[in-house]
Amino acid sequence: MTMLRVALGQTKMFFRPIPAGLHLVVYVGFVIINLEVLEIMIDGIFGTHRVFGGLGSLYNFLIVSFEILALGVWLACAIFLIRRNIIRLKRFRGVEMTNWPKSDANYILITEILLMTAFLLMNAADAKLQALASDHYITAGAFPVSQYLQNLLPNTEASLITIERSCWWFHIIGIFTFLNYLPYSKHFHILFAFPNTYFSNLEPKGEFTNMANVTNEVKAMLDPSFIPEEAEAGRFGAKDVNDLTWVNLMNAYTCTECGRCTSVCPANITGKVLSPRKIMMDTRDRLEEVGKNIDKTGSGFDDGKSLIDTYISREEIWACTSCNACTEACPINIDPLAIITELRRYAVMEESQSPPSISAMLGNIENNGAPWKYSPADRLNWAKEN
Amino acid sequence: MSEQLNFEVPTMAELIAKGEEPEILFWVGCAGSYDERAQKTTRDICKILHHVGIKYAVLGTEESCTGDPAKRAGNEFLFQMQAMTNIEVLNSYNIKKIVTGCPHCFNTIKNEYPGLGGTYEIIHHTQLIQQLIDEGKLKAEGGESFKGKKITYHDPCYLGRGNGIYEAPRAALEILDAQLVEMKRCKSNGLCCGAGGAQMFKEPEKGNKDINIERIEEALETQPQIIAAGCPFCMTMLRDGVKLKDQDQNVQVLDIAEITARANGL
Numbered sequence: 001m002t003m004l005r006v007a008l009g010q011t012k013m014f015f016r017p018i019p020a021g022l023h024l025v026v027y028v029g030f031v032i033i034n035l036e037v038l039e040i041m042i043d044g045i046f047g048t049h050r051v052f053g054g055l056g057s058l059y060n061f062l063i064v065s066f067e068i069l070a071l072g073v074w075l076a077c078a079i080f081l082i083r084r085n086i087i088r089l090k091r092f093r094g095v096e097m098t099n100w101p102k103s104d105a106n107y108i109l110i111t112e113i114l115l116m117t118a119f120l121l122m123n124a125a126d127a128k129l130q131a132l133a134s135d136h137y138i139t140a141g142a143f144p145v146s147q148y149l150q151n152l153l154p155n156t157e158a159s160l161i162t163i164e165r166s167c168w169w170f171h172i173i174g175i176f177t178f179l180n181y182l183p184y185s186k187h188f189h190i191l192f193a194f195p196n197t198y199f200s201n202l203e204p205k206g207e208f209t210n211m212a213n214v215t216n217e218v219k220a221m222l223d224p225s226f227i228p229e230e231a232e233a234g235r236f237g238a239k240d241v242n243d244l245t246w247v248n249l250m251n252a253y254t255c256t257e258c259g260r261c262t263s264v265c266p267a268n269i270t271g272k273v274l275s276p277r278k279i280m281m282d283t284r285d286r287l288e289e290v291g292k293n294i295d296k297t298g299s300g301f302d303d304g305k306s307l308i309d310t311y312i313s314r315e316e317i318w319a320c321t322s323c324n325a326c327t328e329a330c331p332i333n334i335d336p337l338a339i340i341t342e343l344r345r346y347a348v349m350e351e352s353q354s355p356p357s358i359s360a361m362l363g364n365i366e367n368n369g370a371p372w373k374y375s376p377a378d379r380l381n382w383a384k385e386n
Numbered sequence: 387m388s389e390q391l392n393f394e395v396p397t398m399a400e401l402i403a404k405g406e407e408p409e410i411l412f413w414v415g416c417a418g419s420y421d422e423r424a425q426k427t428t429r430d431i432c433k434i435l436h437h438v439g440i441k442y443a444v445l446g447t448e449e450s451c452t453g454d455p456a457k458r459a460g461n462e463f464l465f466q467m468q469a470m471t472n473i474e475v476l477n478s479y480n481i482k483k484i485v486t487g488c489p490h491c492f493n494t495i496k497n498e499y500p501g502l503g504g505t506y507e508i509i510h511h512t513q514l515i516q517q518l519i520d521e522g523k524l525k526a527e528g529g530e531s532f533k534g535k536k537i538t539y540h541d542p543c544y545l546g547r548g549n550g551i552y553e554a555p556r557a558a559l560e561i562l563d564a565q566l567v568e569m570k571r572c573k574s575n576g577l578c579c580g581a582g583g584a585q586m587f588k589e590p591e592k593g594n595k596d597i598n599i600e601r602i603e604e605a606l607e608t609q610p611q612i613i614a615a616g617c618p619f620c621m622t623m624l625r626d627g628v629k630l631k632d633q634d635q636n637v638q639v640l641d642i643a644e645i646t647a648r649a650n651g652l
Contacts, residue, residue, distance in 0.1 A: 203497065204493070204496075204497050204550065205548050205549075206548025206549050207498060207548075208458070208498065210466070210498055210501045211462045211466075214466050217463070218466040218467055218470060222470055236462065264575070264577075266577055266578040267591070267593070267597070269577075269597075270590075270593045270594060270595040270599075270600050271593035271595060272590070272592065273591065315592075318588070318591060319591040319593075321580060321582040321585050323543040323547065323578035323582050324543060324547040325543075325547070325576075325577070325578065328574055328575075341458075344458075344459060344460030348460035348461045349460065349462065354459060354460070355588050355589075357587055358459050358584060358588050360587075361459070361587035361588075362456055362459060362461050365451045365453070365455070365456050365468065366467075369468070370416040371451060371586075371587055372416065372420055374419075374420045376447055377447055378419075379414075379419045379420075379447045379449060380397070380444070382428050382429060383394075383429070383432070
């Protein structure tokens with residue numbers, strides 16, 4: 001249900017209506033225009049032309065909608081480029097938006113614009129060829145958008161065929177190249193959004209997981225007769241990506257770096273170094289690095305780096321107020337707070353490292369059952385005095 | 387309207403000794419017990435309980451920190467030690483229903499205690515107030531009038547986003563016939579006061595502003611006479627903010643329980 005609502009229905013996008021509307025155009029365009037890609041592929045394999053043309057008026061309707069959507073996608077991507085590079089919205093800046101993430105976003109948008117341009121030019125040339133009654137170019141389709149491009153094209157049959165074929169090949173090669181680019185790019189969200197929302201946390205956001213390995217130890221401490229279940233050896237909390245859950249890691253690959261999380265983070269808004277988007281990007285980058293290490297030298301290799309300190313600083317993890325604004329804002333239910341919590345757990349339980357005032361607070365709870373240094377005997381004083 | 391309670395606050399131990407059981411346990415929390423400002427809210431919650439005649443009790447010296455700040459700070463050991471000790475006390479008294487004066491205690495007991503053997507019906511005090519209003523047991527009469535006053539409510543993260551409770555505190559304000567104004571960032575989009583995640587107990591990291599200042603500036607934009615809170619930590623942060631902005635003469639920061647108690651002349 002969550003997957004259908006959040007990923008397919010994009011409900012969480014609409015807290016920001018402008019980008020949501022534009023995104024919806026690209027999303028619907030992508031899904032619907034893929035029907036045309038199916039035709040393009042069949043034509044390519046069997047040497048047919050506009051193989052679905054037999055559908056008659058239904059086919060015309062489809063081509064009309066593809067053309068309108070293609071124009072919509074073209075315009076939306078152009079507006080996105082302007083928002084990123086000319087208006088330079090604050091959400092798309094920030095320390096983590098360095099070379100690669102910045103170019104990645106632009107590559108995606110430019111590719112989509114080029115693909116849509118090729119698609120429309122192909123249609124324009126095709127329509128002209130149809131009018132010339134050129135061989136092979138059966139009369140099919142209606143072209144409400146690309147008709148305006150016809151004047152830009154030459155009138156000779158040979159050059160029109162060259163243009164039509166080049167655009168066809170550009171479009172299909174472009175699509176296949178883009179598909180191969182996806183896994184290296186933040187654009188992977190178009191696929192991962194679905195499993196990511198499916199496996200997202202449906203419990204109240206305020207709830208943090210109870211660590212089962214701690215429960216075992218605490219029970220044994222409180223009750224000497226308690227026999228712990230087969231204890232899972234391992235680290236408390238996370239020092240590196242290996243200590244995180246696979247859902248945390250999938251979150252990292254799903255992140256499309258839109259920055260909604262960072263733009264609502266109270267720490268980030270007030271100038272602290274913490275940025276939830278950076279937490280996700282760091283996790284992904286470190287995971288990539290660990291993967292490369294394993295490829296090169298086999299598992300068990302220690303490069304002396306870790307997610308905490310090498311990538312994410314202590315200052316970042318301690319600036320979090322655990323307010324859940326980031327998880328609420330994420331359009332595809334990514335949870336940066338879960339990773340921050342695991343890093344804190346590692347710092348506190350494995351290293352006993354925390355800001356001095358936090359250590360003092362923990363000491364107070366341990367000694368007198370309150371985060372401040374007050375005697376438990378005074379707990380009811382409020383009822384007795386004023 | 388006196389600050390002093392003109393009735394005894396019953397403890398669980400006393401009730402059990404008399405062979406009685408309370409309808410509801412009032413979990414006061416550390417801030418509500420020790421923080422001078424939060425103690426007022428605690429007393430007002432008792433006044434409300436006393437006023438409507440609900441049989442309640444507190445744990446008194448048997449209460450201990452829920453472990454929330456330890457858990458948010460990453461010390462799961464300390465959290466579970468606290469949780470299991472508290473659960474033992476609660477279960478030994480056969481507690482079924484709890485009301486808390488703090489969203490953090492509320493969240494922890496509601497969501498994190500069941501997995502450790504402590505399952506209770508738990509509500510936050512603003513939910514209790516809403517229920518009492520709905521049942522007609524609590525009105526807004528006989529006390530201070532808030533009619534026409536401009537009130538803005540600050541959503542505590544662990545009540546709002548954390549547990550989806552946005553309406554109960556607002557319902558408690560709606561019967562006042564006051565003018566409720568929302569801040570730009572409210573409800574699920576609410577901005578944190580800056581105290582959550584154990585931040586209450588440490589200095590903030592380096593930045594260009596404190597979070598509570600960012601929040602109070604937004605609250606003051608609504609030109610309120612009262613900023614309503616539902617959490618003792620938010621209370622501290624918001625009051626500090628109001629003071630720093632030199633607005634403490636014009637703007638009061640009050641807990642929903644205090645407002646309710648005042649409106650009913652308790």
